[in-house]
Amino acid sequence: MLLIDCPYCGERPEIEFSYGGEAHIARPENPGALSDKEWADFLFMRGNQKGAFRERWIHTQGCRRWFNVLRDTTSHEIYAVYKIGAPKPPAPGEKPVAAKKPAAKKPAALKKGAGK
Amino acid sequence: MLEKGWIGGGNTGRNTTIVRSNYLFDESAHLYEKSLQLFEQLSQELNYNVMMSQRGVMNLAHNLHDVRESKRRVFANKLNGVDAEWLEPEEVKAFCPIIDISPDARYPVMGATLQKRAGVARHDAVAWGFARGADARGVDIIQNCEVTGLRIDNGRIVGVETTKGFIGAKKVGSVAAGHTSVICGMAGFRVPLTSHPLQALVSEPIKPIHPCVVMSNAVHVYVSQSDKGELVIGAGIDAYNSYAQRGSFHIIEGQMGALRELFPIFSRLRMMRSWGGIVDTTPDASCIMSKTPVENFFINCGWGTGGFKATPGSGWAFAYTIAKGEPHPLNAAFTLDRFTTGALVDEHGAAGVAH
Amino acid sequence: MSGSMRLPGGGRIDRSRPLKFTFNGKGYTGYEGDTLASALIANGVHLIARSMKYHRPRGLMTAGSDEPNGMVQLATGARTEPNIKATQIPLYDGLVASSVNVFPSVEFDISAVNGLLSPFMTAGFYYKTFMPSQAFWDKVAEPVIRKAAGFGKAPTEPDPDVYDHKYVHCDVMVVGAGPAGLSAARAAAATGARVILADEQAEFGGSLLTLNREIDGKPSADWVRSTVNELAGHEEVTLLKRTTVAGLYDQNYMVALEQRIDDLTPSSPANPRMRVWHIRAKEVILAAGSHERPLVFADNDRPGHHAGRRGADLHEPLRGAAMQEAGCSSPTTTGPMRRRVPSRRTAPM
Numbered sequence: 150m151l152l153i154d155c156p157y158c159g160e161r162p163e164i165e166f167s168y169g170g171e172a173h174i175a176r177p178e179n180p181g182a183l184s185d186k187e188w189a190d191f192l193f194m195r196g197n198q199k200g201a202f203r204e205r206w207i208h209t210q211g212c213r214r215w216f217n218v219l220r221d222t223t224s225h226e227i228y229a230v231y232k233i234g235a236p237k238p239p240a241p242g243e244k245p246v247a248a249k250k251p252a253a254k255k256p257a258a259l260k261k262g263a264g265k
Numbered sequence: 266m267l268e269k270g271w272i273g274g275g276n277t278g279r280n281t282t283i284v285r286s287n288y289l290f291d292e293s294a295h296l297y298e299k300s301l302q303l304f305e306q307l308s309q310e311l312n313y314n315v316m317m318s319q320r321g322v323m324n325l326a327h328n329l330h331d332v333r334e335s336k337r338r339v340f341a342n343k344l345n346g347v348d349a350e351w352l353e354p355e356e357v358k359a360f361c362p363i364i365d366i367s368p369d370a371r372y373p374v375m376g377a378t379l380q381k382r383a384g385v386a387r388h389d390a391v392a393w394g395f396a397r398g399a400d401a402r403g404v405d406i407i408q409n410c411e412v413t414g415l416r417i418d419n420g421r422i423v424g425v426e427t428t429k430g431f432i433g434a435k436k437v438g439s440v441a442a443g444h445t446s447v448i449c450g451m452a453g454f455r456v457p458l459t460s461h462p463l464q465a466l467v468s469e470p471i472k473p474i475h476p477c478v479v480m481s482n483a484v485h486v487y488v489s490q491s492d493k494g495e496l497v498i499g500a501g502i503d504a505y506n507s508y509a510q511r512g513s514f515h516i517i518e519g520q521m522g523a524l525r526e527l528f529p530i531f532s533r534l535r536m537m538r539s540w541g542g543i544v545d546t547t548p549d550a551s552c553i554m555s556k557t558p559v560e561n562f563f564i565n566c567g568w569g570t571g572g573f574k575a576t577p578g579s580g581w582a583f584a585y586t587i588a589k590g591e592p593h594p595l596n597a598a599f600t601l602d603r604f605t606t607g608a609l610v611d612e613h614g615a616a617g618v619a620h
Numbered sequence: 621m622s623g624s625m626r627l628p629g630g631g632r633i634d635r636s637r638p639l640k641f642t643f644n645g646k647g648y649t650g651y652e653g654d655t656l657a658s659a660l661i662a663n664g665v666h667l668i669a670r671s672m673k674y675h676r677p678r679g680l681m682t683a684g685s686d687e688p689n690g691m692v693q694l695a696t697g698a699r700t701e702p703n704i705k706a707t708q709i710p711l712y713d714g715l716v717a718s719s720v721n722v723f724p725s726v727e728f729d730i731s732a733v734n735g736l737l738s739p740f741m742t743a744g745f746y747y748k749t750f751m752p753s754q755a756f757w758d759k760v761a762e763p764v765i766r767k768a769a770g771f772g773k774a775p776t777e778p779d780p781d782v783y784d785h786k787y788v789h790c791d792v793m794v795v796g797a798g799p800a801g802l803s804a805a806r807a808a809a810a811t812g813a814r815v816i817l818a819d820e821q822a823e824f825g826g827s828l829l830t831l832n833r834e835i836d837g838k839p840s841a842d843w844v845r846s847t848v849n850e851l852a853g854h855e856e857v858t859l860l861k862r863t864t865v866a867g868l869y870d871q872n873y874m875v876a877l878e879q880r881i882d883d884l885t886p887s888s889p890a891n892p893r894m895r896v897w898h899i900r901a902k903e904v905i906l907a908a909g910s911h912e913r914p915l916v917f918a919d920n921d922r923p924g925h926h927a928g929r930r931g932a933d934l935h936e937p938l939r940g941a942a943m944q945e946a947g948c949s950s951p952t953t954t955g956p957m958r959r960r961v962p963s964r965r966t967a968p969m
């Protein structure tokens with residue numbers, strides 16, 4: 150059972166959470182303008198990375214809030230937990246994603262216990 | 266044939282061996298029924314005993330919705346020439362005397378579908394039997410050889426890179442189950458698959474006590490007893506994506522609770538070992554046997570939690586697809602395009618108990 | 621019979637507390653502190669079970685959870701349990717057990733004739749036989765194979781006992797309470813850490829339960845006693861005996877099964893028979909010791925052959941009995957040679 154560090158409540162066992170699959174999939178602003186292929190891509194096609202993977206979880210039996218997790222799908226190691234909207238913390242060996250504006254705060258998850 | 270591990274070391278050697286064909290939609294019923302018919306002659310055809318045991322599979326109904334859905338499936342199966350019966354609770358008890366059908370159970374048994382021709386087959390024997398058969402027909406089977414890249418020239422496949430070097434090929438078929446997304450990633454396209462752990466476990470061997478296969482959607486467990494005497498038990502996937510071939514313990518604990526609910530007499534048995542495989546699930550719980558955006562590169566995947574029963578039929582139809590460059594009518598509905606056209610084959614009900 | 625093979629002194633039993641038990645319908649006596657295995661051997665019973673395929677005679681190989689042979693059907697009726705290792709059953713008054721996988725009896729077993737056919741029943745033989753037709757397999761061969769398979773029998777009535785489970789967190793989880801585990805737990809507890817120490821045996825001490833060494837200038841038995849007392853005095857230390865750690869999962873999540881009632885005392889919600897512990901630890905120390913590898917030679921699995929070190933443990937009070945012990949783990953020796961074992965450094969950490 151995974152131990153997940155909810156950015157709002159702290160470390161809790163996996164059974165308190167529900168899984169939301171791949172993170173950072175933006176709903177198209179204007180679905181009507183999409184081709185069938187683009188719509189299928191949004192609805193069904195998923196990154197299914199072997200290795201570092203960005204995914205969503207919801208703390209169903211706690212604060213009921215969604216957040217993102219960067220987890221390795223081969224080792225189940227959780228590299229980072231970050232709030233929706235926060236900049237993506239880099240995966241091991243990945244260059245930090247250059248933010249458009251310099252981020253004022255460090256991502257919540259990298260600061261242990263942030264927001265508890 | 267290239268295998269990164271050993272023959273049968275993937276999901277085929279890890280599955281709970283249930284074989285049935287009572288799927289809801291015409292497209293699936295035809296494909297799985299073809300497969301069941303091939304299973305019925307497989308030992309003779311391969312000259313290898315795959316221990317096909319048609320001891321009957323019951324799918325239990327525990328609420329009114331289950332009852333309606335199950336009866337609908339029985340009728341649909343009959344229309345497709347697939348044997349199916351509806352059993353009332355007393356008939357369930359007669360078919361499997363150790364099951365608890367008391368009306369005050371937390372999830373009372375309100376009936377079941379029964380497919381008598383369904384059952385179990387020995388998974389290792391199926392893998393080895395096919396390997397022997399392929400070998401006898403001149404197939405080179407190379408184990409411990411991982412495909413690490415696909416060489417594509419002008420949108421057409423010309424071979425594969427492997428840990429043992431490059432192999433040129435006019436056509437390539439991928440049947441990599443949980444690793445299909447990784448392979449397709451090498452070709453630069455995405456597939457509607459997510460890879461999840463599916464766990465199973467066996468009890469210590471006991472004298473025969475469980476005569477058939479019982480599956481329950483609602484309490485979520487399925488169980489049979491192997492010829493060695495072990496109870497073979499499975500249920501649903503772990504929710505998260507994974508390639509680790511292991512899952513979380515609460516999944517096992519949940520299925521043990523469900524098992525005890527249906528079979529109170531199993532409470533004192535000890536479980537011997539548990540394991541996981543990585544299953545490739547699709548949005549509509551149906552397989553994908555299809556051409557791809559890369560010419561002469563074909564995929565057979567998306568069997569998720571339930572492709573063992575399809576093994577002979579899926580191999581048969583996939584061989585046709587590769588040979589002709591076009592799907593056979595049996596797998597014509599299971600293309601990659603269906604996610605664009607919307608013609609899904611939604612088998613979540615029949616595949617429901619994660620398999 | 622009070623144990624014809626039993627030595628007058630020694631061992632971990634209380635000779636003032638005899639216990640009556642029944643094996644295969646025959647009455648015997650053992651003592652408090654015996655396992656079913658040691659009590660059977662003390663009574664001269666070596667033939668415990670039959671093997672799965674050829675129904676060859678099987679005795680006891682070891683003295684603990686590594687026992688591959690000595691499995692019995694424990695208790696009767698709704699409380700019966702199949703395939704329990706005799707080496708892990710603490711003897712209690714009124715215990716009833718029987719051999720598994722035998723017909724009609726363990727001494728005379730009809731399926732043992734399979735042994736004579738063994739050249740034709742090599743590993744995987746069934747893949748290449750029994751299939752003149754699917755119907756022959758369905759109607760004749762499979763039912764016969766099924767009947768021959770399996771060891772013990774499942775109960776046929778619902779379980780009258782009560783179980784529970786529990787979630788706990790700790791700083792340090794120590795698996796195994798031999799010298800290494802005890803030392804680790806002690807060092808961790810001294811820092812004020814919340815510690816859980818689990819061992820599958822009924823007493824802490826591990827290898828020191830049967831070895832006599834010197835630790836910190838004391839006989840090892842005294843060291844074990846004082847260490848356990850010291851640990852018990854820490855508020856943040858939980859000591860779990862008869863608790864098997866069965867799995868180590870992601871992020872130091874562990875599952876352990878505590879056997880709380882061994883005899884037929886009725887269980888209740890306040891006193892469950894077994895408890896599943898779900899443990900999340902910051903650090904895990906595996907100090908579960910080692911299992912001995914048996915030597916490979918023909919018929920090494922027949923009754924009367926024991927793994928050396930563990931067999932010697934089991935036979936502690938039984939020196940002089942005709943037996944053969946063989947093994948290849950470091951401290952292996954035969955029982956009577958115990959004194960000549962070179963002293964191994966204990967309390968490693």
Ligand SMILES: Cc1cc2nc3c(=O)[nH]c(=O)nc-3n(C[C@H](O)[C@H](O)[C@H](O)COP(=O)(O)OP(=O)(O)OC[C@H]3O[C@@H](n4cnc5c(N)ncnc54)[C@H](O)[C@@H]3O)c2cc1C
Binds near residue numbers: 277280443571620
């Ligand atoms: C626990 C469990 C229980 C199940 N129970 C049932 C059941 O009761 N009934 C049922 O019908 N189905 C069941 N299934 C599903 C069934 O096992 C699978 O659908 C089926 O075995 C898939 O067969 P396959 O040949 O497509 O895949 P696999 O048997 O998984 O074979 C794929 C192979 O591809 C290899 N591979 C992957 N990547 C590469 C690479 N890059 N290069 C070389 N080789 C590679 C893998 O090592 C693997 O051996 C279960 C699955 C699991 C895990």
Ligand SMILES: [Zn+2]
Binds near residue numbers: 157159
């Ligand atoms: Zn929360």
